[in-house]
Amino acid sequence: MKNVTPVRVIYADTDAMGIVYHTNYIRWFEIGRTELLREAGFIYADWGGKGYHLPVIEVYCHYRQAARYDQVLLIETSVGHVNRATVKFNYTIWSEDRKKEMVEGYTIHACINAQGKVVRLPWEMIDIIKRALD
Amino acid sequence: MKNVTPVRVIYADTDAMGIVYHTNYIRWFEIGRTELLREAGFIYADWGGKGYHLPVIEVYCHYRQAARYDQVLLIETSVGHVNRATVKFNYTIWSEDRKKEMVEGYTIHACINAQGKVVRLPWEMIDIIKRALD
Amino acid sequence: MKNVTPVRVIYADTDAMGIVYHTNYIRWFEIGRTELLREAGFIYADWGGKGYHLPVIEVYCHYRQAARYDQVLLIETSVGHVNRATVKFNYTIWSEDRKKEMVEGYTIHACINAQGKVVRLPWEMIDIIKRALD
Amino acid sequence: MKNVTPVRVIYADTDAMGIVYHTNYIRWFEIGRTELLREAGFIYADWGGKGYHLPVIEVYCHYRQAARYDQVLLIETSVGHVNRATVKFNYTIWSEDRKKEMVEGYTIHACINAQGKVVRLPWEMIDIIKRALD
Numbered sequence: 001m002k003n004v005t006p007v008r009v010i011y012a013d014t015d016a017m018g019i020v021y022h023t024n025y026i027r028w029f030e031i032g033r034t035e036l037l038r039e040a041g042f043i044y045a046d047w048g049g050k051g052y053h054l055p056v057i058e059v060y061c062h063y064r065q066a067a068r069y070d071q072v073l074l075i076e077t078s079v080g081h082v083n084r085a086t087v088k089f090n091y092t093i094w095s096e097d098r099k100k101e102m103v104e105g106y107t108i109h110a111c112i113n114a115q116g117k118v119v120r121l122p123w124e125m126i127d128i129i130k131r132a133l134d
Numbered sequence: 135m136k137n138v139t140p141v142r143v144i145y146a147d148t149d150a151m152g153i154v155y156h157t158n159y160i161r162w163f164e165i166g167r168t169e170l171l172r173e174a175g176f177i178y179a180d181w182g183g184k185g186y187h188l189p190v191i192e193v194y195c196h197y198r199q200a201a202r203y204d205q206v207l208l209i210e211t212s213v214g215h216v217n218r219a220t221v222k223f224n225y226t227i228w229s230e231d232r233k234k235e236m237v238e239g240y241t242i243h244a245c246i247n248a249q250g251k252v253v254r255l256p257w258e259m260i261d262i263i264k265r266a267l268d
Numbered sequence: 269m270k271n272v273t274p275v276r277v278i279y280a281d282t283d284a285m286g287i288v289y290h291t292n293y294i295r296w297f298e299i300g301r302t303e304l305l306r307e308a309g310f311i312y313a314d315w316g317g318k319g320y321h322l323p324v325i326e327v328y329c330h331y332r333q334a335a336r337y338d339q340v341l342l343i344e345t346s347v348g349h350v351n352r353a354t355v356k357f358n359y360t361i362w363s364e365d366r367k368k369e370m371v372e373g374y375t376i377h378a379c380i381n382a383q384g385k386v387v388r389l390p391w392e393m394i395d396i397i398k399r400a401l402d
Numbered sequence: 403m404k405n406v407t408p409v410r411v412i413y414a415d416t417d418a419m420g421i422v423y424h425t426n427y428i429r430w431f432e433i434g435r436t437e438l439l440r441e442a443g444f445i446y447a448d449w450g451g452k453g454y455h456l457p458v459i460e461v462y463c464h465y466r467q468a469a470r471y472d473q474v475l476l477i478e479t480s481v482g483h484v485n486r487a488t489v490k491f492n493y494t495i496w497s498e499d500r501k502k503e504m505v506e507g508y509t510i511h512a513c514i515n516a517q518g519k520v521v522r523l524p525w526e527m528i529d530i531i532k533r534a535l536d
Contacts, residue, residue, distance in 0.1 A: 010295070012295045014150035015148045016153075017145065017455055026424070027280045030280055034338075048418075053419055055465070055468070058464050059462070066518075116468075144432050145432060157291040157292075158291075160294065168472075178472070190331060191331050192329070193327070193328070194327070195326070195327050197323070197327075204436075204446070250334075279417045279419065280423055283413045283416045283417065284416035284417070
């Protein structure tokens with residue numbers, strides 16, 4: 001299962017080099033994984049309401065091509081792995097025609113509870129995320 | 135009382151026009167008012183700890199000159215007014231040599247309590263902020 | 269003519285008060301006016317290619333209700349005025365059901381040419397923008 | 403040679419989890435490497451004026467501890483390597499008392515010229531950056 005969500009580059013996303021500032025792709029990764037999880041039936045906001053969060057503990061990003069103002073980009077997201085300790089998401093950001101791979105990367109997330117303590121991912125959460133692995 | 139705090143423009147602050155993206159000056163206003171209040175003995179973080187916040191309810195900004203990458207800017211902040219309903223801060227952002235007025239603006243803030251309800255500003259808060267009016 | 273464009277709040281847009289950080293609505297204003305102009309046949313990126321830009325010279329924003337994580341918001345944008353010196357856009361940001369007015373504001377823009385000089389808005393530009401006034 | 407530059411967390415840097423949003427540390431990496439280079443006599447803005455830029459081609463970040471509103475953090479930056487193809491910077495972000503390592507990571511940069519083409523790093527650039535290796 002792969003989620004593909006489009007975003008359009010605005011001025012706020014660019015920098016004085018004329019290209020998208022590098023951290024903004026990583027911000028878009030958040031959109032990608034939220035929409036992938038939503039598609040799998042996992043509403044991140046609901047889990048947050050119960051006190052569970054999945055903060056990013058590692059991020060890696062490789063920038064291949066620079067995106068520019070007003071370009072439409074496609075954020076493609078898939079689950080890399082999910083286990084009791086961590087969940088990993090893989091991302092590729094494409095040009096709108098899918099001919100250029102702009103950026104690829106991953107994020108790894110742990111689970112914390114309402115007290116901010118690192119805990120094992122609840123089985124229910126793992127089961128839902130696993131749907132996105134199929 | 136006026137607080138003057140310097141910031142240096144980084145690429146993240148700029149856009150593809152080669153200048154600072156307009157919302158970033160308003161982000162710097164936050165630095166200005168926090169430091170002004172700190173100077174007056176008001177630690178915003180401590181009030182937040184007690185559940186009181188001063189969310190922005192109005193902002194106005196006039197952009198006179200465009201700032202560029204690596205420029206040092208001076209954020210000058212003063213209290214416009216403070217009463218039981220609102221507190222207003224005025225800002226001028228200068229070039230480092232103070233010869234150019236880049237931006238001027240204001241923010242108006244209400245007070246909310248731990249339940250997120252709009253409340254009157256506590257007298258103790260007003261008294262401390264008033265110190266910054268002298 | 270009014271353009272309505274949806275955005276969904278992500279964590280990146282929020283702050284430790286649990287609500288959308290105030291400058292992010294103003295960033296969304298950019299999406300609103302770009303899409304309104306696109307609808308009217310004005311591709312901002314094309315004018316930028318010719319060296320013309322419409323930098324923000326004034327912004328005002330009134331925050332009425334706080335938006336939260338994962339909320340869908342509607343950015344409603346219309347042209348306030350357009351003349352040879354400036355163009356003004358008005359914005360209202362609504363909750364998805366349009367029952368709550370979260371934020372309203374405006375931006376005023378001047379025109380600069382490829383040399384960064386303030387110039388009169390080209391008649392062709394004014395004519396296209398005027399379509400959005402109907 | 404290591405550069406240590408302080409930053410103070412503002413509301414704009416935080417998210418609704420109550421902690422610094424993960425991309426902001428990577429934005430602070432930019433401050434760290436710019437100040438390290440400045441200390442070594444390399445003014446990034448001057449090279450940009452000549453048309454040379456060092457865009458980020460890879461970033462990695464490991465988040466160990468969450469920073470919070472109003473905390474002062476220390477960005478420690480050093481050069482990992484520099485050769486004709488790339489330059490690498492290593493970063494550790496510390497709590498103000500240096501007792502907690504909040505984040506560590508690296509960025510790798512290629513060199514592009516005024517035409518946006520990837521080129522070898524000019525020898526003069528390499529020589530200056532090498533000063534920061536001592």
